[in-house]
Amino acid sequence: MESEVIEGVLLLDKPEGKTSFYLVHRLRKITKVKKIGHAGTLDPFATGLMVLLIGKNFTRKSDLFLNNEKSYLTTLVLGHTTPSFDSETAQTFVSDKIPSLEEIQNVIASFQGELLQTPPMFSAKKVDGTPLYELARKGISIDRKPCKVTVSIEFISYNYPELSLKVTCSKGTYIRSLGHDIGIALGTGAYLSKLRRLSSGLFHLDQATPLSQIENNPFILQDKLIKDLRCF
Numbered sequence: 765m766e767s768e769v770i771e772g773v774l775l776l777d778k779p780e781g782k783t784s785f786y787l788v789h790r791l792r793k794i795t796k797v798k799k800i801g802h803a804g805t806l807d808p809f810a811t812g813l814m815v816l817l818i819g820k821n822f823t824r825k826s827d828l829f830l831n832n833e834k835s836y837l838t839t840l841v842l843g844h845t846t847p848s849f850d851s852e853t854a855q856t857f858v859s860d861k862i863p864s865l866e867e868i869q870n871v872i873a874s875f876q877g878e879l880l881q882t883p884p885m886f887s888a889k890k891v892d893g894t895p896l897y898e899l900a901r902k903g904i905s906i907d908r909k910p911c912k913v914t915v916s917i918e919f920i921s922y923n924y925p926e927l928s929l930k931v932t933c934s935k936g937t938y939i940r941s942l943g944h945d946i947g948i949a950l951g952t953g954a955y956l957s958k959l960r961r962l963s964s965g966l967f968h969l970d971q972a973t974p975l976s977q978i979e980n981n982p983f984i985l986q987d988k989l990i991k992d993l994r995c996f
Contacts, residue, residue, distance in 0.1 A: 769819070770795045770796075770797055770818060770819065770985065770986065770989070771797070771818050771819025771820075771821055771822055771989070771991070772818055772819065772822060772989030772990050772991040773815060773816070773817060773818075773822060773829075773967075773989065773990040773991075774791070774815075774816040774817075774818055774973075774985070774988055774989055774990075775813060775814070775815060775816075775967055775971050775972040775973065775988070775990070776813075776814045776816055776972055776973060776974070776975055776978075777811070777812060777813065777814075777969065777972040777973065777974045777975070778806050778810070778811055778812060778813075778814045778961075778975070779811060779974070779975060779976070780808075780809060780810070780811050781808055781809070782808060782975075783808050784802060784805040784806055784814065787802070787814055787816065787975060788800050788801070788802065788816070790975065790979065791816060791818065791978075794978065794979070794982050794985070795818060795982075795985065797818055797819055799818075799819055799820040799823050800816060800817065800818050800819075800823065801816070801817045801822075801823040801826055802814060802815060802816050802817065803815035803817065803826060803829030803830055803832065803964060803965075804829075804830065804832075804834065804935075804964060805888065806959075806961060807850065807852075807940070807959065808852065809850055809851055809852055809956075809959065810959040810960065810961065811959070811960045811961075812836070812959075812960040812961030812962060812969055812972075813961045813962065813963060813964055813967060813968070813969045813972050814961075814972075815829055815964050815965075815967055817829070818989065829964070829965060830935065831935050832935070832964050832965030832966075833932060833933065833934060833935075833964075833965065834932070834933060834935075834937075834961060834963060834964045834965075835930065835931065835932040835933070835961070835962045835963045836930070836931045836932075836933075836939050836959055836960060836961050836962060837920070837928070837929075837930055837958075837959075837960045837962055838928070838929055838930075838931060838939055838943065838956055838958060838959045838960070839926055839927070839928045839929075839956070839957050839958040839959075840926070840927045840928075840929070840943045840946065840947065840954040840955070840956060840957070841925050841926060841954060841955055841956075841957045842862075842863070842924060842925040842926075842927060842947060842950065842952040842953070842954050843857070843858060843859060843860060843861075843925045843952050843953060843954075844856060844857055844858055844925075844953055844954075844955060845858050845944065845947060845953040845954065845955050846955045847885070847886065847900065848884070848886035848900075848940070848955075849884050849886065849938075849940035849941060849943060849944040849955055849956060850886075850940050850955055850956040850957075850959070851955065851956065851957050852886075853886070855955070856953075857953075858947070858952060858953025859951060859952045859953060861950075861951055861952050862924045863924075863950050863951075863952060865922060867950065868919070868922055868927060868950070869919060871946055871949045871950050872917050872919055872929070872946070874949065875915060875917055875942065875945070875946060875949075876915065876916060876917060877914065877915065877916075878912060878913070878914050879912070879913055879914070879915055880910040880911070880912055880913075881910060881911055881912075881913050881937065881938060881941050881942070881945075882908050882909075882910045882911075882941065883896065883908050883911065883938060883941065884896070884938055884940055884941050884944070885897070885899065885900035885905050885906075885908075886900045886940075887938060889908075891906065891908070896908070911936055913933060913934050913936055913937040914933065914934040914937075915931060915932070915933045915934075915937060915942065916931070916932040916933070917929050917930070917931050917932075918930040918931075918932075926957070927946075927954070930962070939956065939959055940955075940956050940959075943955065943956045973988050
């Protein structure tokens with residue numbers, strides 16, 4: 765990269781199979797900027813919008829972005845569950861029940877608005893300084909305090925065993941837990957097979973750039989940066 769100052773908000777379309785930390789690590793290598801943060805992680809299996817904050821003038825303003833409402837497109841697989849509530853861990857059969865469309869719609873209606881949600885064991889949430897996923901990988905499960913979240917769910921499609929939904933939610937909502945709880949309510953079990961973030965606050969996925977484009981041509985980075993904080 766050239767010696768000009770590189771800082772601003774960068775909207776990336778995260779690829780499947782990569783961690784949020786991987787994106788930060790790659791950008792540090794490309795930009796030579798150490799101070800890089802983000803406005804909300806995505807699980808490795810998830811894809812979609814990541815809001816990256818590059819440079820200390822933007823990382824210090826992370827509070828402007830962290831509390832933003834987010835939206836997702838997700839696909840649940842009914843009939844099975846997994847320890848991580850997604851496709852990253854082994855499936856366990858729950859039920860061969862095939863819910864009717866009416867049952868699906870009734871359950872979705874019951875998950876609208878303000879909810880109490882228990883963080884999953886496979887999450888980065890820390891208890892006494894230890895991420896829950898580290899305990900989960902050792903087969904340890906501990907009590908977690910439920911958190912208040914706000915959720916709006918839109919039905920997209922249903923073709924058993926797959927149920928696709930659009931979820932708009934407040935900060936701290938775990939879509940994997942939401943899918944798991946919907947599976948319990950349906951009596952079928954469920955896990956997430958797909959998760960794609962569509963928006964975060966004022967930012968939308970159609971504004972995002974695939975990481976591969978920047979890796980292949982780092983000089984486009986300056987044109988992709990949002991530098992005017994007045995729009996926030």
